[in-house]
Amino acid sequence: MGDQHWISKDNIRNTKWVSRDADAGEGEVRLTLDAFALTANNVTYATFGGPPMQYWNFFPADDPAWGRVPVWGFATITESNVDGIDVGRRVYGYFPISSELTVQPVRVGKSGFSDGAPHRQDLAPIYNTYLFTHTDPLYVADREAEQMLFRPLYMTGWMIVDSLMSAETPPKTVIISSASSKTALATAHGLHRAGVTTIGLTSPGNADFVKTSGLYSTVMTYDEARALSPEAPAAYVDFTGRPALTAAIHKACGKALTRSMVIGMTDWESDRTPPDDLQGPQPEFFFVPTYAAERAKALGPETLAEMTREAMVAFYPVSRKFVTPETVTGKQAIDAAWADSVAGEVSPDRGLICKL
Structure with a gap:
């Protein structure tokens, strides 16, 4: 069973934890979250959760009155029923706040895969991609916190x-x-x-x-x-x-x-x-x-990736001068971090890295 963090769509201050089956079936892979970042960006996701942005639709809750806000982080593959995706590999990508996520990989390649779950197919592709850390050109082993943030x-x-x-x-x-x-x-x-x-x-x-x-x-x-x-x-x-x-x-x-x-x-x-x-x-x-998809089409995905990589990797050490990563561990601490983020009470020099 996996723990899921649900947020009321009517009042994003209200949250609760629920348990749901996360085992991988045929053609599926189970990802166990290692850590994720929590920033004002995630509050924006919740604020724009409905139409036209549809952020709630990436990881729908069983109850339509509740939503699961997306976050960015790293996960380890702990169960795989898909060729080319090995248990123990790590990925960077888009997750709900939860202990685990089950995905249906498609377009599996050297760099990673996309989630082929039917409910995600009409959503922005950039959010459906999971990248293997061992082949990701933007991955820097000693800067995982900066990458999540x-x-x-x-x-x-x-x-x-x-x-x-x-x-x-x-x-x-x-x-x-x-x-x-x-x-x-x-x-x-x-x-x-x-x-x-x-x-x-x-x-x-x-x-x-x-x-x-x-x-x-x-x-x-x-x-x-x-x-x-x-x-x-x-x-x-x-x-x-x-x-x-x-x-x-x-x-x-x-x-x-x-x-x-x-x-x-x-x-x-x-x-x-x-x-x-x-x-x-x-x-x-x-x-x-939408803009990223247009630029990738115009420049080519590899060219775009190289252009962004140089600037992004240069920013990682710069960010340490004014933002210090801070680890938040456990459900209660994550609840408190979400409440503080919604209230705008997280000082800008704190970079919240959450772990269950």
Whole structure:
């Protein structure tokens, strides 16, 4: 039997643990989770669990009122009824918070496999892939914590930067809200490497941390947003999801603002109704899996992987300067970590690595 962590879809603060059979049948493989990261990104998954993002659909619970939030981590193959997938091998991929996960591998190859479970076939392929650590070019043995914390987030950041810099007129200035969040830090790292001026917006309590990261050209608090006067062309990358803040930034930037991207929802309880009189470009929701699939098709999967690998591996040691991995062990501790994450009470310098 495997332990599963369920979250109420009506109130993501409410959670419970249930036991379910996880044994592998014919054509199936059982993965036992070694560890996974818990970040604000996972709260975003829960916030956008329903249509159109459908994050709840990756690992559905038996009761439709409850969901299983996805996380990124490592697992060991503990039972296999599929040729080419050996017990004892480890994989990196997308899991629910649980002790085990049973998958139905398809497209098995040297690098890994995809889950062919019927309910996952209409969902973004990037989330259905499990990579063998012994052949994964992005795997770094002594940086597993950083990979769990930052690999999916850095990929998001890399794609944001790629989209911005591939535009006909790339921005000279990028304003980033929720600047202390891990995905924002990853984005700022990529923009910094590209020579773009970055302005990080954050709360007063996180301002010193954001400055210490060294990834932003300027750090401002949210109440200072009305004083923004960026060099044109400028772009706004929104990880907060607070329409009132978006309106203030658009108004302050004026004609200098040429693009506005919505990435996440760290302030998940705020009123998300767009203002009627929003000035400047309409905010666009940037869905990474769709963009990544388009770039892989245009560049070729191998070329894209090599481009992201160099930047990502370079970021692992940099991240240690401002985020310290912290191990959280056991059901009660994971429940507490989830509650703190939902409440926004995990300080940005903590990187939560969970183990059952």
